[in-house]
Amino acid sequence: xxxxSDKELNMETRVVHAGHPEPRIERAAVMPVFQCTVxxxxxxxxxxxxxxxxxxxxxxxxxxxxxxxxSLEGAEDALVCSSGMxxxxxxxxxxxxxxxxxxxxxxxxxxxxxxxxxxxxxFGMDCDFIxxxxxxxxxSKLKPNTRAIYVETMTNPLLRVIDHRAIVDxxxxxxxxxxxxxxxxxxxxxxxxxxxxxxxxxSATKYLNGHSDxxxxxxIGNAKHVGAVGSLLAILGxxxxxxxxxxxxxxxxxxxxxxxxxxxxALVLTKHLEKHPAVACVNYPGLEKHPDHALxxxxxxxxxxxxxxxxxxxxxxxxxxxxxxxxxxxxxxxxGPETLVTRPATSSHAxxxxxxxxxxxxxxxxxxxxxxxxxxxDLIRDFDAAL
Ligand SMILES: *Cc1c(COP(=O)(O)O)cnc(C)c1O
Numbered sequence: 559x560x561x562x563s564d565k566e567l568n569m570e571t572r573v574v575h576a577g578h579p580e581p582r583i584e585r586a587a588v589m590p591v592f593q594c595t596v597x598x599x600x601x602x603x604x605x606x607x608x609x610x611x612x613x614x615x616x617x618x619x620x621x622x623x624x625x626x627x628x629s630l631e632g633a634e635d636a637l638v639c640s641s642g643m644x645x646x647x648x649x650x651x652x653x654x655x656x657x658x659x660x661x662x663x664x665x666x667x668x669x670x671x672x673x674x675x676x677x678x679x680x681f682g683m684d685c686d687f688i689x690x691x692x693x694x695x696x697x698s699k700l701k702p703n704t705r706a707i708y709v710e711t712m713t714n715p716l717l718r719v720i721d722h723r724a725i726v727d728x729x730x731x732x733x734x735x736x737x738x739x740x741x742x743x744x745x746x747x748x749x750x751x752x753x754x755x756x757x758x759x760x761s762a763t764k765y766l767n768g769h770s771d772x773x774x775x776x777x778i779g780n781a782k783h784v785g786a787v788g789s790l791l792a793i794l795g796x797x798x799x800x801x802x803x804x805x806x807x808x809x810x811x812x813x814x815x816x817x818x819x820x821x822x823x824a825l826v827l828t829k830h831l832e833k834h835p836a837v838a839c840v841n842y843p844g845l846e847k848h849p850d851h852a853l854x855x856x857x858x859x860x861x862x863x864x865x866x867x868x869x870x871x872x873x874x875x876x877x878x879x880x881x882x883x884x885x886x887x888x889x890x891x892x893x894g895p896e897t898l899v900t901r902p903a904t905s906s907h908a909x910x911x912x913x914x915x916x917x918x919x920x921x922x923x924x925x926x927x928x929x930x931x932x933x934x935x936d937l938i939r940d941f942d943a944a945l
Contacts, residue, residue: 569630569746570814577625579618591804592617612800614792615639619803626810627766627778631740631758633751635784637777637791638806642741642761643669644796645775649759650674650708651681651794652787653735658705660685661696663720665713665918667739667761668906690720696728706735711743711750715866715902715926716841716919719850722857726754735783741765741893746817747860756780757787764893765863767809768816774798774806816895816931820863823937824929828865830938836875836945838868863929864892866902869945873923876901880925882944885932892928897937900926 564576583590597610610616615637627636639645650673654660662674664687674685686699690709707729712719722738729736738750740758744765750758757779760766767774775796777787791797798806821844828842840847843854844861854861869875880888886897890905900906903922907915912922929937 564629565632572626572629573814574811576629577622577627579622583618589619589622589804589807591800592619593800613795613797615788615797617800617803619800619807620798623776623798623803623807623810626807627745627776630745630813631749631751631778633749633758633778633780635779635781637784637788638762638798638803639775639777639791640796640798640802641773642667642739642759642763642775643673644791644794645759645761645777646670646739647673648791648794648796649737649757649777649787650678650683650706652790653706653737653783654678654681654683657682657684657703659683659701659703661688661699661704661707661734662686663709663713664689665716665718666710667714667741668909670739672909690718693721693724693728700732704732704734706737708737708739710739711741711748712843712862712864714742714864714906715924717742717843717848717850717862717864717866719843719854719857721853722750722753722755729756730754740778742862742864743858744813744817744862746814747821747858747862751779753857757783762806762810764891765817765820766813766893767806768813768893768895769805769809770891770894770896772802772805772809774802817863818860819931820929821860823931823934824863824865824927825861826934827927827929827937827941828867831867831941834942834945836869836871838870840867841865864927865929866924866926868921868924871923872921873903876923876925879944883940884943885937885940886927886930894928895931897930897932898928902926 623638624636662685688696726736736755737757738755741761741764760776762774762776825844828840831837832840842865886899889898890900
């Protein structure tokens with residue numbers, strides 16, 4: 559099965575088979591690793607771009623992954639690269655080249671935020687932040703050179719969900735390229751192309767690889783835009799090396815199993831914590847109390863494996879709880895098989911002042927959880943003991 563557009567097949571099947579070359583290379587069931595930087599030139603007239611070279615993103619492993627990712631999100635094309643930040647920065651530099659302007663959601667992954675506020679201007683590009691809650695104000699931020707609008711599927715760490723249909727409609731109306739960081743949702747829970755997004759970006763370091771042992775990224779979407787990002791990527795050099803392709807190919811085959819299990823674990827665990835007397839609040843779009851629950855139900859196939867919660871005892875209680883948890887690892891990042899806990903005040907949002915965090919609704923005692931694939935009964939017992 560090598561037809562990435564084969565919509566007859568379910569996602570569970572495509573995540574294993576889509577994009578695999580036919581005939582199979584040396585009849586190998588698994589995509590071989592092309593750990594080689596030199597390839598013989600066909601003849602003297604062959605174009606430079608016809609020659610295989612890992613940085614040019616044209617190894618069989620790159621192509622197989624690209625076809626599979628495009629198939630999973632129902633998009634035309636895709637590419638893999640060396641990190642999520644390589645996907646994000648290369649995409650923004652492609653779209654905003656020659657002095658473009660970007661509208662961007664005000665709550666963002668830290669690395670993306672840093673790139674926009676610390677570096678974008680030095681490249682002659684610019685951006686303005688928009689609030690997802692206030693679509694009426696987006697118009698006033700438009701400039702003649704506004705080229706794109708950039709959002710994340712769910713915010714970190716409060717898991718707020720914006721109306722993605724409104725973003726795409728606004729982008730179409732004003733001829734902007736619509737871009738979304740879909741890392742938290744994965745194609746299992748949300749497929750941006752189906753809602754009309756032009757480009758979907760991933761830190762494949764997280765759920766797509768899913769084993770906490772690889773840094774990689776992906777750009778998925780319209781062939782025209784993915785092609786343009788790919789040309790710049792081949793020059794900037796943020797391409798995925800051959801062994802990384804192998805690891806991502808292996809990791810992604812269990813994506814559907816892992817993410818569905820993580821969705822289910824997170825729902826059971828958050829429903830349990832919500833009722834716990836030591837817990838002040840739980841932020842998870844799967845809970846009826848979450849302000850965006852209805853929207854998340856309409857947009858998503860699952861509510862993700864990410865949630866955050868606060869304790870009635872505040873920061874001191876949070877520190878104690880993290881110390882007492884035996885199964886979850888105290889560490890940043892997300893999307894692996896093991897449950898992770900982190901306090902955003904000391905990790906993802908440590909760069910902000912306490913007041914800035916408070917304005918965003920991020921208490922210093924807030925604990926963020928990336929739920930793993932462990933037994934949820936064991937997780938519940940461990941959280942109960944720690945609380
Ligand atoms: C981790 C992450 C990134 C950056 O990805 P890297 O692979 O670390 O470069 C971007 N966006 C989101 C939402 C992330 O969680």
